[in-house]
Structure formats: structure tokens, C-alpha cells
Amino acid sequence: MTIALIITFVYGLSIYLIFFRFQLLKFTIVWGVVSFWIGFHLLLIFLIGLRFFTPYSIDGHMIRQTVQLSTGLPEPTELREVLVTQNTPVKKGDILYRFDDTLFRAKLKEQQAQLAEARQNALILDQDVDIARDAVSEAEANEAFAQQEVTRYSNLVLQGGARQETLDKWQAQLIAAKAQVSEAQANLAKAELAREAQLDGVNAQVAAAEAAVDEAQYYLDRTVLRAPEDGTIVSQQARPGLYVGGRRIAAIAALIADADAYFLATYYQEHLKFVKPGLPVEVALDTHPGRIFTGTVVSIWEGTGQGQIKPSGDVPNFRLPSLQGRFAVEIKLDDPELASALPGGTHGAAAIYTGAGSKGFDVLRKVNIRLYSWANFLFPLDL
Template sequence: MTIALLILGAYGIFAWLVFYKFKLLKFNVAWGMVTFWVGFHVLFLLVVLLRFFAPYTIDGHVIRQTIQIAPRLPHPTLLQDVFVTQNQPVKKGDKLYQFESTLYDAQLAEAQANLVEAQQNALILQEDVVLAQDQLAQAEANETFAAEQVKRYTDLVPKGGARQETLDQWTAQLAGAKAQVAEAEANVTKAQLAVAAQIDGVNAQVAAAQAQVEQAQYYVDQTTIFAPEDGRIISQQARPGLVVGGFRIASIAAFVADANPYFLATFYQEHLKFVEPGQPVEVALDIYPGQVFTGKVKAIWEGTGQGQIKPSGNVPNFLFMHPQGRFAVEIVLDEDPALKRFPGGAHGAAAIYTGGGGEWVSVLRRVNMRLYAWVNFIIPFDV
């Protein structure tokens, strides 16, 4: 709009100089129509060339990535201490919040006690195998002795050297000894199976107890929240006495990271026809009136939310008159690629110079960018 007004103004001054100031031509209806149509086509041509060969937008923002700080505690837990203040820079690993840990310390101690008990039980299982094997050996010895007695009395009874009742007793004892051997063998197998219940060479009960210890230790660790990386918490609303955990699923703070910010500007889709990565860019940020920063196109985000249909049971409702979505262009600034001096959300204008249409197209757009930058000294008009 600014460029169009400037062109109209320049053309109007030119017409005034020709027809009124120097009176090179006499103004009449015919010359009026010619002047109008020439001006209209010049304006139209310039606007079209600017839109495609030097696309421009006032919808640009510095984007900083955020991390949602959400306590991962299974029970309602009291916030005990807050170690960070509003907008305070912190380093990775600095303490942010401390929650009351009595319950989780007790659960850890209980889990550690269960682990010790499970380890002792694993040792007992080894001894159970030895005991079962000893019992099997004794049962086999009893069976062997009973079998010999049965054989001896089987030879003596027909010769009158022993009574039939004695043979019957030893026969019954042999049957009982065989039953004891079978029971002892089953006990050995049972004890061996108990010992063989392992996960990666560790007794199953010990592994389960160890897992409980690790889970309890995890929740103890979660009672202290540390900074995930360098950054700051912009709005510090959490205060001691806040209860989190249980059914709470929302975060308690937004952590703004220092690393990997980027400048994102949105353009109408058709204006990106000749835009490619690596082309020069100028950016004018509202936070720095009068300054224009140079940069390059890093990437074009070729997609918008209008190109997504989320899975659902509803038939899509296509609104044909809905305004088109813009495409975002990621821009890297030459002066400060890490954007250390630019806060997240900083707004500004951006122009991309594709090199098409001649140098005068770029010159007009550069004038436009500098007008935007200098007008930021007085806009908005609140004093």
C-alpha cells in the first residue's frame, strides 16, 4: 500500500509538472484519459512485479521454542520451594522447583526393603534345591533297602525261614518308599523351576523388586525439577503451596529455551512463486525502529493447517469461501543468526528479493522497507 501511494504521488507530481507547471502539454479530456490509463497500467505493472519479484509481508515474528514444565508425580504433592523468579536466566541443570518428597522417600525405602527380601528369597531357593536333592537321595536309599528286604524275604518264606506277614510288611514299605522317591523327585523339579525363573540371569522376584526400586527412585527424582536447558521462565505463577500430581495434567510453567530460535514470516501463497532458499531478505523489526536487518531465506514451509484433515467420525466440512492459508518462510539473519538480542514474539516486516523484474523492483521494495522501519518511531500513535 505504501509503495502504491508513493507511485501515485510521484505520477501525480509528474503530471502536474507536465500540464501545469511547465505547460509542456495542454490538459484536456483526451490527455486526461491518456494520463489516467498510462498511470493505471504503470501502477498495475509495478504492483504485480513487486508482489512476485519482491514479496513483502508485515506478518513476521521471532519464534523461540518452549518446553512445558509439568510435574510427573502420581499423587497430590505440595510445592515446597521455587528457586526461579520472573524472567530470570537459568542454565541447564539449575533447580527450578522442589516438591515435598516424604511420601516418595517412604515408598523408595519400602521398595528397597522388598528388594533385600527378594534377594534373600533367591538365596533360599538355591538352598531349597540342595535340600530337595538330599531328600531324594534319602528316599532312594529307603527304596533300595526295602527292595533288598523284599527280595530276601521272598526267598525265605517258601523255605519256612520267615513268616508271610514280614514279607507283606516289607512289600508295603517298598511301595511307600517308591512313593516317597516320586514325591522327592517332584520337589527337586519344583525347586529347580523356582530357581530357573529368571530374567536376563536375575531371579524374577528380584527383578520385579528392582523395578519397584527404580520406579520409586524415579518419582523421588521428579520431586525436584531442573532446567532442561539454558533459558528462562517468562511468567512465574507457581508458588509454594501449589498442589500438583494426581489428576493434574496441565503444566505449571512455560520454559523459553535460548537455543535454536528462528524468524518466521508468512506470505500469500501465490507470492512465493519465485522464492527459493538462499535468496536475500530484509527484515524490519518493530522493537528496533529505523533499523533494517539483512538475511537469507532458509526454508519455505510448504503447508498449512488447511491441508490437514484430522481423523474423526465426522465428514469434512469444506468451506469454499474460507480465506486461503499463508505459507511460512523461515529466515536467517546475517547479523545475529542465533537471534540472541531478539526476544520471542518480536514482530516485524520482511521482504524477499528474488532478483527478477530488474533492479528497480528491488529499489522500490527497499524504499518500502525503510519507510516501514522509520514509521515505527511514531506508530502506534499513543503518547
């Protein structure tokens, strides 16, 4: 910067001494064009230095996080009460809207009844296992008795003390008793499997019923819409009688959050050569003419819409105006109260001081952004 000033000064002094003070040469149109052309290129040093060492943008806006307020109810539901007005500050948890909860209360009671029934059925399953075990014991006892009778009558028939028909009868009963044992054992296994059908130690039917109750409770809670965080309600057009839910998926209002506001400015890509997070920034807001606010660079956003090609059957159409893109730089203001108080969309200019090059460029840029700030007292010229 100092060298550029010296060169420019020496060049201007030389023009003055040669053509006007000592008149060593006659100042003609040709010499005028040549002198201007050389001087113009000397001035480019300052232009290049300012652009690369102190990037500047007048395309900056305050960004406020916005939450779209929607119920997410699965059924068309009537809005009964509106408890908030337009442009109203709210705190997290404040009730904003109340919707008709008749259908959802009935659904909750129905699911609670089914849960009670499922829990009762789970107890019945324990009884079914005990009954199946008793049936197995009875069938095994009948089998053992029939086996004893078959053994006894087999000996008697051989000795002539009983008839063959009686032995055949007990042999048939033994076969039937064995079948009963197999059937009872199968019923016991079936009852045990039904009882052991569990999810995280809870009977499957009970778990399903509990999930249904939780779902019904969730939608019942959604009939009272609360503020998700501190902020301000805007675009509040809802009136009692409005139906939401079901196929209506649009939000009924928006909440502008108080927290995490930041300033976003766009810069030409080549001017961000030396920019990195943590660098100091000065911001001139249109809402505060004559004042300069400080901040720091948070990040350079990794890309623009020009770097995105959406999946489609169309061949990309590249045109000359789309070749030059601007990158967004996120800036955090040092005064958090100011950032949360400024409306979203507040316009301003931002200068980044990279520390590269001479400090003289920083001085010129500081003058530049302060001129912009003071000019806000006059512009725009809407009288």
C-alpha cells in the same frame, strides 16, 4: 525489470509528446481514461515482479521454544520453596522449586526394604534347590533299598525261608518309595524353575523390586524441579503452599529457552513459487527502527490449519474466507546473539530475495523494507 522501465518511460514520454508537447491529439476525458488504463497495466509488471521475485510479509514474529514446567508427581504434593522469580534468567540444572518429599522418601525406603527382601528370597531359592536335590537323593536311596529287600524276600519266599506277608510289606514300601522319588523330583523341578525365573540374568522378584526402587527414586528426584535448559522463567505465579501432582496436570510456570530461536513469517501461497531453503532474507524488526537484519530461509512449513481435518462426526463446513491460506516460512537470523536476545513474539517484516527475474526488483524491495523500518520511528501513532 529494465524492459518494463523502458516501456513505461517510452509510454509516458509518448503521452507527453502527443498530447502536450506537439498536441497532435486533443487530450479529452476518453483519452485520459484510456491512457490511465494502459499505464495502470504497465505498473502491474512491477507489482507482479515484486510479489513473485521478492516475496514480502509484514506478518513475522520471533519464535522462542517454550518448556512447560510441571512436576509430574503422582500424588498431591505441597510446594515448599520457590527459588526463582518472574522473568529470571536460569541455567540448565538450576533448582527452581522444592516440594514436600516426606511421602516419597518413605516410599523409597519401603521399596528398598522390599528389594532387600527379594534378594534374600533369591538366596533362599538356591537353598531350596539344594534341599530338593538332597530329598531326591534320599528318596532314590529308599527306593533302591526297598527294591533290594523285595528281591531278597522274593527268593526267600520261594525257598520257604520267609513269609509272604513280609514280602508284601516290602513291595508296598517299594511302591511308596517310587512315589516319594517322583514327588522329590517334582519338587526339585519346581525349585529350579523358581530360581531360573530371571530377567536379563536377574531374579524376576529382584528385578521387579529394583524397578520399584527406581520408580520411587524417580518421583523423589521430581520433588526438586530443575531448569531443563538455559532460558528465562515467565508466568511464575506459584507460591509456597500450592499443591501439585495427582489430578493437577497444569504447568506451574514456563521457561523460554535461549537456544534455537527463529523468525517465522507468513506469505500468500502463490508468492512462494520461487522460494526455497538457503535463499537470503532481510528482516526489519519493530524493536529496532531504522535497522535491517540479514538471514536465510530454513524451510517452508508443510501445511496450515486449513489443511487439517480433525476426526469428528461433523461434516466439514467450507466457507469463502477460508479458501486463501498463508504458508509460514522459517527464517534463521545470521546473528545468533540477537535471535536469543529478542523476546518471543517480536514483530517485524521480512523480504525474501529469490534471485529470479531482474536485480531491479531486489532494489525496489530493499527500498520498500527500509521504508518500513524507518517508519517504525513514527508508527504506531500512540502519543
